[in-house]
Amino acid sequence: MKTNKKVLICYIAASFILFAAALQPAAAQTYKIGLSLAITGPTSDAGVPYSKGVEDYFKYANDMKLLGDDKLDCMIKDDAYKTDVTKRNFEEFLDQGIELYLNYSTGSTLGLKKDFEEEKIPTLPASFHAGNLDDSNYIFLPIVSYSGQLIGLAEYVTKMHQGETPKVAMFIHPSAFGRGPVEDLKKAVEAGLNIEIVEVVEHGKDLDNTAMLKRLSSKGVQYVFCHTVQSPVATMLKDAQRLDVAASKFGENGKMTFLGIHYTGGNDLIALAGDASENFFWTTSYTLTSEDTDGARIQLEMAKKYGRDDKIANSHNYTNGIMVAQIAVEAIRRTKAKGKKIVRENLYEELNAMNGMNAFYPVTTVGPVTYSKTDRQGVDTLQLYKVKNGVFRSTGSTFTSEYYKKIQ
């Protein structure tokens, strides 16, 4: 009899607790995200503003309650551009219970690709290497790949070039990052893109590019496509200016026009090359703070709010970091709006559904972010910029690469 009474009391108490819990508003959640990148070591000049962009946007999302009372906790760790350190950081993040991961370099993204697959964790890298997507389902490039950017640039050249088939040289970083888009550009040429690739130059730690520039000039090269970091491009532009081989306007006869994709350009290039950067053409999918756009205004306000200096505030890699964080926040927001739990699987589904009417329009890019199971390159649209009076200015309207679609 006594036992029955005890059971009844327990039952009533449990029911009361459950009822009270149901009446309570859901407790605020904290969602963990990890970012491993080069804050020191090679490419830290891009990594530092990138990390600040990520950090600031997550702070902004928390401060503006973009996810209601829920909070984002983004853990940022330096990997000094070393893949083994990135792997260690990633494993530590997993132990901390991250639901989404932000990676950085091409080498580490390729190196950890299998880990992302095994863990089934959506990953957004700062590397736009097309090879990141091969045999992978969980890597989402924020913008079109280096290959897409380079082929887009080549299409622009074929459209604007006057005369016979334009002769092109490629000036690339001696690494997986640099070599990534070379084969794709060659495939585009085989598919009918009307350019002649005269030479692919893998640069070294050059103090003087005279030999290379003279050689390219003697081979009749008219356009040099750069895919590396800013410092070697700056040295080359200075040498080209000295040797009087740099075109003063697009496609100038007998001279070379220099063009580059995402990581070659930005204010750092102007800082390093000075006057020699004039008439350098550069393409990316981001808006720039040198242009009067909503994205630029919001970026500058955010930088001011979180006490960033002018250099960070105006860096395109700060924009880059903000944009990646925007995608992460948007995926979480949409998952939450559907009443689903914020777990890797649901975030993965939500990212793949980001297309058509559900495309995401961040203000800091020149086009929408679209993902699906067969397309994991976010913004496909590109904008061409040109250095004019020491500032990058947009030239022409936005475009997408036709040949890149053909070779995929």
Place this chain on the structure above:
Amino acid sequence: MSYFLQLVVSGIVVGSIYALSALGFVLIYKSSRVINLAHGQIIASGCFITYALNVWVGIPIYLAFVLSLIITFFLAMGVERLFLRRLIGEPIISVIMVTIGLMSILDGIIYLTPFGAENFSFPEFLPTTPIMMGDVSISWTQLVGVIITALLIGGFSWFFKKTTIGIAKRAVADDQLAAMSIGVSVPKVFGLAWATAGLTAAAAGGIIGNITGLNFDTLHAVGITVFPVVILGGLDSILGAVVAGIIMGLIQQFAGGYLDGNWGLNSTAEVLPYIILLIILLIKPHGLFGTHEIERV
């Protein structure tokens, strides 16, 4: 012909800068038989100090450059006093390990400053129009670099041959025990070797920074890039550093000018110096002008 001449001029320019950068290695090795693996970081530090004095403090560039030489002179002397002096008499490998540690410490300090992760450029202080010699061009920056290199190398050669301290340094390099027995202060000589190496590193940093812009990765990598120059010239020879620097500069330019892009070759300018280095070392293991020590056992 102008193509060939342009490559020669560029090779000599680059080679001179290599020679100046290599000089720091030689000065330290010559007196203490130590290879300073943190030399690239000292080159970068010298460059950053010049920039900071010029742009942030507002000191005219030439004065900033001279001040940076003086500051780096004393900094390097301090480093030697703090970390290396107590290792006199210890195995050389221990001292080299300390220089690796020093490299990490300097990296860490530089990453704490804006120079670690930002790019800068010296304000233009020389004419941007190049000097033309027929069809051959040389920029003012390069010319000034070559002149400074020539002055410093000439100055150090004279210093070692004609001054008491210079002769003392050579005596220490030849035989520390014998030098001590005639009253030469070996610790002081070591300190001075580090200090003068710091001075030349700052000079090289200023010149390279003017050419490439101020990027930490690019600047400290010079320390490794010039290592084949030091080995080729003979670790303890100033003349060797100059000759090897110019040989390397010329090889790089000719490889870039005549080999790269032809017959499917690429980046030979990066590889060829090492191949030639290996061949020369097979014939002359002590480098072109290095001291050939005979040990009797």
